[in-house]
Amino acid sequence: MEALHLTILFFLSLTLAHSLSSNCDLPSQGPTLRVYHVSSPCSPFRPKNALSWEESVLQMQADDKTRLVYLTSLAVGRSFVPIASGRQIIQSPTYIVKVNIGTPAQSMLMALDTSTDMALIPSVGCVGCTSVMYDSAKSQSFSSLACGADQCKQVQTTSCLGTTCSLNMTYGGSTIAANLATDNVTLATDSVVGYSFGSIKNVAGGSFPPQGVLGLGRGPLSFVSQSKTLYKSTFSYCLPSFKSSNFSGTLRLGPIAQPIKINYTPLLVNPRRTSLYYVNLLGIKVGSKVVNIPPSALAFNPNTGGGTIIDSGTVFTRLIDGAYTAVRDEFRRRMGKAVVSSLGGFDTCYTVPITKQIPSMTFMFPGLNMSLPQDNFLIHSSSGSTTCLAMSSSPALNVIANMQQQNHRVLFDIPNSRLGISREICS
Numbered sequence: 329m330e331a332l333h334l335t336i337l338f339f340l341s342l343t344l345a346h347s348l349s350s351n352c353d354l355p356s357q358g359p360t361l362r363v364y365h366v367s368s369p370c371s372p373f374r375p376k377n378a379l380s381w382e383e384s385v386l387q388m389q390a391d392d393k394t395r396l397v398y399l400t401s402l403a404v405g406r407s408f409v410p411i412a413s414g415r416q417i418i419q420s421p422t423y424i425v426k427v428n429i430g431t432p433a434q435s436m437l438m439a440l441d442t443s444t445d446m447a448l449i450p451s452v453g454c455v456g457c458t459s460v461m462y463d464s465a466k467s468q469s470f471s472s473l474a475c476g477a478d479q480c481k482q483v484q485t486t487s488c489l490g491t492t493c494s495l496n497m498t499y500g501g502s503t504i505a506a507n508l509a510t511d512n513v514t515l516a517t518d519s520v521v522g523y524s525f526g527s528i529k530n531v532a533g534g535s536f537p538p539q540g541v542l543g544l545g546r547g548p549l550s551f552v553s554q555s556k557t558l559y560k561s562t563f564s565y566c567l568p569s570f571k572s573s574n575f576s577g578t579l580r581l582g583p584i585a586q587p588i589k590i591n592y593t594p595l596l597v598n599p600r601r602t603s604l605y606y607v608n609l610l611g612i613k614v615g616s617k618v619v620n621i622p623p624s625a626l627a628f629n630p631n632t633g634g635g636t637i638i639d640s641g642t643v644f645t646r647l648i649d650g651a652y653t654a655v656r657d658e659f660r661r662r663m664g665k666a667v668v669s670s671l672g673g674f675d676t677c678y679t680v681p682i683t684k685q686i687p688s689m690t691f692m693f694p695g696l697n698m699s700l701p702q703d704n705f706l707i708h709s710s711s712g713s714t715t716c717l718a719m720s721s722s723p724a725l726n727v728i729a730n731m732q733q734q735n736h737r738v739l740f741d742i743p744n745s746r747l748g749i750s751r752e753i754c755s
């Protein structure tokens with residue numbers, strides 16, 4: 329009974345799957361596509377057996393841990409990184425979007441990843457892939473890329489397999505062997521002809537998104553760069569809340585139909601990790617108090633890759649030790665005498681009602697302050713008996729994760745080197 333009570337709301341809502349399925353195949357409207365949470369009734373990847381709330385939180389934390397190792401190890405000149413040890417978990421992509429590949433079109437539900445460049449697509453014959461695969465033999469517009477191709481030179485650590493450009497790399501906790509190929513890729517209404525991607529032949533390690541990854545990073549092979557003439561390297565998303573039963577958010581491509589009233593902060597390029605979207609986090613407010621964070625914890629550092637990124641694939645925000653401790657301590661101080669417990673990587677949980685004391689939280693950037701609604705920094709068991717501050721510390725990089733971004737429009741305007749954020753309810 330207790331386990332049932334603890335089941336997080338979004339898993340309970342899965343029982344609605346059938347009644348909602350008619351909503352799942354809504355066509356894109358112009359350049360606006362649906363984005364689904366992986367646990368959405370519309371997602372084929374939702375857990376078959378409802379996990380308890382604790383299990384689901386622990387799993388998301390474990391996924392994040394693997395991802396953080398991956399993100400911090402991304403560095404120019406390397407695409408192969410050591411895999412984190414620890415228990416093998418099925419890493420779920422958090423948000424997925426429908427992508428059409430080839431002629432005639434084959435549909436895949438791919439994970440949105442703003443910190444990866446090249447799309448990675450499981451292909452027929454793949455060893456270790458677990459879901460729908462793309463069949464190049466059925467596409468009239470497919471071609472493989474030879475070793476001499478420009479795209480092959482844009483990816484580090486490629487090698488020649490016969491005449492085909494191939495590579496081994498890691499993604500999160502998985503190792504991947506892929507061949508470079510091109511085909512038409514359609515996200516909204518327009519096709520990107522001759523789109524280059526990694527056609528996956530082998531996956532090991534068990535943490536790869538089942539139908540592949542759509543890279544929205546800033547490198548040359550990302551969707552953002554390859555669709556530049558069509559969408560001017562501009563996109564935005566609104567990620568739906570974890571808790572809502574109406575799960576679809578939107579991915580909007582191109583400068584048209586983007587919000588006009590939105591505040592911007594500059595995007596920074598870090599030469600150590602050129603794919604990632606860095607911003608300048610100036611400080612964090614808990615309640616009305618700007619907490620005292622050592623400047624080094626927030627500093628943008630081109631030599632070490634230090635600083636703050638905004639990422640669609642990490643679930644819970646990570647702050648470098650000094651920053652996290654300062655935020656957490658101020659939060660705890662506001663909670664007064666309430667007894668603190670922990671849950672996995674969260675060290676600030678309460679099992680008594682705390683609604684009255686909860687302070688606001690604001691991330692401050694040059695040009696904009698992002699005020700987080702409570703749902704974006706607290707995670708509650710569905711019975712309300714446990715509440716945790718949904719952030720934790722990080723060894724080397726501050727990551728503004730997707731839970732903290734939910735129900736906001738986040739606009740990546742690369743030509744103008746700026747990131748826009750405004751509140752938008754899309755659940």
Ligand SMILES: *[C@@H]1O[C@H](CO)[C@@H](O)[C@H](O)[C@H]1NC(C)=O
Pocket residue numbers: 431469512519521522
């Ligand atoms: C796909 O690309 C080919 C060129 O390779 C082009 O002729 C064809 O029209 C494209 N198909 C679609 C659906 O855009």
Ligand SMILES: *[C@@H]1O[C@H](CO)[C@@H](O)[C@H](O)[C@H]1NC(C)=O
Pocket residue numbers: 487495496505530
């Ligand atoms: C890439 O991985 C495959 C196994 O999937 C292996 O056979 C091959 O030798 C590797 N290639 C390189 C260059 O490491």
Ligand SMILES: *[C@@H]1O[C@H](CO)[C@@H](O)[C@H](O)[C@H]1NC(C)=O
Pocket residue numbers: 574575576577754755
């Ligand atoms: C949410 O559900 C309502 C009907 O309940 C529907 O009108 C609306 O379009 C849905 N929103 C999204 C973003 O799917």
Ligand SMILES: *[C@@H]1O[C@H](CO)[C@@H](O)[C@H](O)[C@H]1NC(C)=O
Pocket residue numbers: 692694695696697
């Ligand atoms: C953000 O909040 C801080 C502290 O309250 C304030 O000084 C600053 O002007 C605000 N910035 C913006 C862009 O509103």
